[in-house]
Amino acid sequence: MLRFASVPLGAALAMTLTAGCFGPTYYENDCELSSPEARINRLQERYALGSRTTIDLGGEAPLTLESSNPDVVRIESVVNGVATLTFGGTGQATLVLENETSTIQQVVEVLPHDRFVVVLSELVPIPIGKLSDQVILAGYQYVMVFYLDSAGERLWGDGLAELGVSDGLRLCDDGLSSLEFHCLDIREPGLHQLEVSVGGEHLVLPFAAVLERDIVGIELLQPDEEELRSGTWVHVDVVGVTDEGMHVAGIHPRFEVGEDRYVGYFAYQYDPDARPQTVGVHALGWQIQTKFRGAPSEKTVFGCAAAAPGNEGPVPAFISLLGVLLLIRLRTRWPHTSRE
Numbered sequence: 001m002l003r004f005a006s007v008p009l010g011a012a013l014a015m016t017l018t019a020g021c022f023g024p025t026y027y028e029n030d031c032e033l034s035s036p037e038a039r040i041n042r043l044q045e046r047y048a049l050g051s052r053t054t055i056d057l058g059g060e061a062p063l064t065l066e067s068s069n070p071d072v073v074r075i076e077s078v079v080n081g082v083a084t085l086t087f088g089g090t091g092q093a094t095l096v097l098e099n100e101t102s103t104i105q106q107v108v109e110v111l112p113h114d115r116f117v118v119v120l121s122e123l124v125p126i127p128i129g130k131l132s133d134q135v136i137l138a139g140y141q142y143v144m145v146f147y148l149d150s151a152g153e154r155l156w157g158d159g160l161a162e163l164g165v166s167d168g169l170r171l172c173d174d175g176l177s178s179l180e181f182h183c184l185d186i187r188e189p190g191l192h193q194l195e196v197s198v199g200g201e202h203l204v205l206p207f208a209a210v211l212e213r214d215i216v217g218i219e220l221l222q223p224d225e226e227e228l229r230s231g232t233w234v235h236v237d238v239v240g241v242t243d244e245g246m247h248v249a250g251i252h253p254r255f256e257v258g259e260d261r262y263v264g265y266f267a268y269q270y271d272p273d274a275r276p277q278t279v280g281v282h283a284l285g286w287q288i289q290t291k292f293r294g295a296p297s298e299k300t301v302f303g304c305a306a307a308a309p310g311n312e313g314p315v316p317a318f319i320s321l322l323g324v325l326l327l328i329r330l331r332t333r334w335p336h337t338s339r340e
Helices: 009-019 323-328
Strands: 040-041 046-048 052-057 064-067 073-079 081-086 091-100 103-111 115-121 128-130 135-137 137-148 162-165 169-172 180-186 190-198 200-208 215-221 232-240 254-257 262-263 266-270 279-284 286-292 295-297
Touching: 040 091, 040 103, 052 295, 064 073, 073 091, 115 190, 115 200, 135 137, 137 190, 162 169, 169 190, 215 279, 232 279, 232 286
Parallel strands: 046 103, 135 200
Antiparallel strands: 040 052, 052 081, 064 091, 073 081, 091 103, 115 128, 115 137, 137 180, 162 190, 169 180, 190 200, 215 232, 232 266, 254 262, 254 279, 266 295, 279 286
């Protein structure tokens, strides 16, 4: 099995940003052709009080960025088209980005969080399920901390959580800080514990880890389409299986549908009248196939996708060298034949 440890992922990211886009397409401005018009990428509408974030600025230089209310949204720095923001007060502020050809404004609201949750993630990153009381693959794993308001809606931002780990587990820093996103290096099998603190709030998340050598196969988790209603959203998951029949999550599966690739899980909206399509599933050197009828979701597309005018599907794009580095770092590979 391939291993990759000599180049930190943050460095790989810096070396390959110009090679193409990667991961799920979260923002409608991702992967656009360069434009002289001023634009703000990766800025959300609602952030957690006390958090921070970075955003990308685009357009012809010179660019100026201002906040209408620095007590709520403060611009800490702007370096090489990347702005660092901190959210120090509740309320609203308008960010104004301007260059010689255009001006763009975006309102940001800052609210105190009511609670937070911690979920297991792929590296890209996308949430794939709970961490607490889960059995997951040892090695590099990733978790995300989500902040929620009193209505249970997402508040963005990072920098609030403090993490503590039990023996046999350590935190690793891959330099990805666009989300509240953390890397765990699980060096030993067995029971572990992750502690997450945000201010006076404290969560203890127990989980177990299994070594890759103890996994003897993979199993598809997919509902029977004959029991589904038209329009139902379906998640197709894959787990590892041990000799004892234990299910192991976090095995970093990859899914192929034609020329499209998906990571973590595959989702589609069931349509009983659609023609059956094949999904190729790859994980830990094994590969299996399944069928589905419906329209795939783009949430876990691996690569660069953008909605083309008059086209309901994604536009295929180049998967960068970073994508290869991610697959190596995650210790996965695309097999040509099934592993027996």
